[in-house]
Amino acid sequence: MNKPSIPDTHPVFSEVLQHIQHARQKIFSQANTALIELYWRVGQTISHKVQSEAWGKGVVTELAQYIAQNSPDIKGFSDKNLWRMKQFYETYQTDEKLATLWRELSWSHNRLIMTLKTQEERAFYLHLAIQERLSVRDLERQIDTAYFERSMLSAKLSTPLRELHPHISAAFRDNYVLEFLGLPETHSENDLQKALIQHMKAFILELGSDFIFMGEQFRLQVGNQDFYIDLLFYHRGLSALVAFELKIGRFSPEHMGQLNFYLEALDRDVKKPHENPSIGVLLCRDKDDEVVEYALSRNLSPTLIAQYQLQLPDKKLIQAKLHELLAQELEGDR
Numbered sequence: 553m554n555k556p557s558i559p560d561t562h563p564v565f566s567e568v569l570q571h572i573q574h575a576r577q578k579i580f581s582q583a584n585t586a587l588i589e590l591y592w593r594v595g596q597t598i599s600h601k602v603q604s605e606a607w608g609k610g611v612v613t614e615l616a617q618y619i620a621q622n623s624p625d626i627k628g629f630s631d632k633n634l635w636r637m638k639q640f641y642e643t644y645q646t647d648e649k650l651a652t653l654w655r656e657l658s659w660s661h662n663r664l665i666m667t668l669k670t671q672e673e674r675a676f677y678l679h680l681a682i683q684e685r686l687s688v689r690d691l692e693r694q695i696d697t698a699y700f701e702r703s704m705l706s707a708k709l710s711t712p713l714r715e716l717h718p719h720i721s722a723a724f725r726d727n728y729v730l731e732f733l734g735l736p737e738t739h740s741e742n743d744l745q746k747a748l749i750q751h752m753k754a755f756i757l758e759l760g761s762d763f764i765f766m767g768e769q770f771r772l773q774v775g776n777q778d779f780y781i782d783l784l785f786y787h788r789g790l791s792a793l794v795a796f797e798l799k800i801g802r803f804s805p806e807h808m809g810q811l812n813f814y815l816e817a818l819d820r821d822v823k824k825p826h827e828n829p830s831i832g833v834l835l836c837r838d839k840d841d842e843v844v845e846y847a848l849s850r851n852l853s854p855t856l857i858a859q860y861q862l863q864l865p866d867k868k869l870i871q872a873k874l875h876e877l878l879a880q881e882l883e884g885d886r
Contacts, residue, residue: 585655588662595641598634640666647671653678660688664695676700684761693757697729701870705877708844713854716829717790727870728758728835728860735862741800745769745782748798762789770795772817781814792854793818793830803839803857805847812853835860 598615601607609631616631643666644650650671654662657678665677677700681691707724714720732754733747748755749768756763763785770784783796795814799807811832818830832855844857 584658588655588657588659591637591659592641592644594629594634595637595639596645598638599641599645602638636663643674650675650678653682656682658688661686661691664688664691668695673700676703684757686757690757696864697731697758698865698867698870701867701874702727702729702865704874705870708839708841708848708857710848710851710853710855712852713831713856716854720790723760723762723787723790724833724856724858726858727865728858729865730755730758730860730862731864733862737862739800741782741798744798744800748783759785762787763794764788766793772814772821774817774821779814779817781818787831790828790831791826792828793823794833795830796833796835799834799836801837803834803836803844803847803859805843807834807836808847808851808853808855811855812851815853815855829854831855833858 598607598612601611612634613631616629616634619626619629640662644654653675654665657665661681665674665681668674668677677691677695680686680694680699684690686694702725703722705726706721707726709720709724717723730748732751733744735743735747745768752765756765764787766784766786768783770781772779772781781795782798785794785796786792787794795811795818797807797811797814811834815830815832823830832853834855834857836857836859839857839859848855848857
C-alpha cells in the first residue's frame with residue numbers, strides 16, 4: 553500500500569530538501585574527484601616504474617592480485633584497469649590546462665575521451681561533456697557521430713549573420729546527424745517534422761543545450777493570411793528566435809524567399825525588444841555548396857543552410873573533408 557504524499561504546506565520543507573540534495577551532490581562530486589585523482593596517482597606510479605625499473609605485464613598483474621588479496625572489498629583495480637590508469641596519466645601528464653576538466657568527469661567519461669587521438673579532440677569533448685552535462689551514453693553518441701569534426705566544418709552562414717554574431721559558428725553545424733529518427737530513406741517533410749517532435753530530446757542533444765523548443769507549425773499572421781514555421785526555437789546564448797524550415801530535397805535558392813519572409817514576420821510581431829534579430833535555418837537533405845554560397849552572398853537576412861543525414865557518418869570521410877578545407881585555407885594564407 554502506497555503511503556499518502558505529504559503536501560508542501562510549510563515553506564521550510566522545500567528549503568530543507570534543497571539543502572539535503574545540494575549536500576548529496578557535493579558529496580558525490582567530491583568523491584568522484586578523489587577517485588579520479590587516485591587513478592591519476594596510481595597511473596603515475598605505474599608509468600614511472602615501467603620507465604625506470606622495467607615493470608612489465610607480469611609485475612602489474614601481481615600488483616592487481618596483491619590488491620585483491622589484501623583488500624577484497626576494493627573493486628576496480630584489475631590489471632586491465634591498472635594499465636588504463638597508466639594510459640590516463642600519460643595522456644594528460646603534459647597538459648596542466650586540461651587537469652581541471654578531467655577532474656570534473658567520471659572515470660567512464662574519461663575512459664572514452666582519453667582514447668581519442670589528438671589533444672585538440674580530447675579538449676573539445678572534455679569541454680562539451682561538462683558544458684552540456686552529457687551522460688556517458690550521450691558522450692559516446694557525440695563521438696560516434698563525429699561531433700568534433702562536424703563542428704570544425706563551419707555552417708554556411710549569410711554575411712549579416714556573421715556580422716551580428718561573430719562567434720556563431722560554434723552554435724551551428726554544416727551537417728546534422730539524425731540517425732535516432734529511424735526514418736526510411738524515402739520520407740515526406742511531414743514525416744521528418746513528426747519524427748523530430750517525437751525525438752525532441754535527442755534533437756536538442758544534436759543541436760546543443762542552448763536551444764529551447766517553442767513549437768511546431770508556429771503560426772504567423774500577416775495581413776489576412778496565416779503562415780506556419782516548421783519548427784521554432786529560442787537560443788539562450790544568442791538571445792534570438794531560430795526558425796527551422798525543413799526540406800527533404802536538395803537546397804534551392806527559391807527556399808530563401810520563404811524563410812526571409814518568416815524572419816521579417818518574427819522580428820516585427822514576435823521578437824521582444826531586448827532580443828537580437830531572428831535567425832533562419834534551412835535544413836535540407838542535400839545541398840550544393842557552390843549554389844549555397846551564391847544564394848547567401850547577397851542575402852540580407854541572418855540565415856544559414858545545413859543538411860541532415862539519417863545514418864551515422866563515415867568519420868574518415870568527414871576527417872578527409874576537414875583536412876582538405878584546412879589545406880585550402882593554409883594555401884590561401886600563403
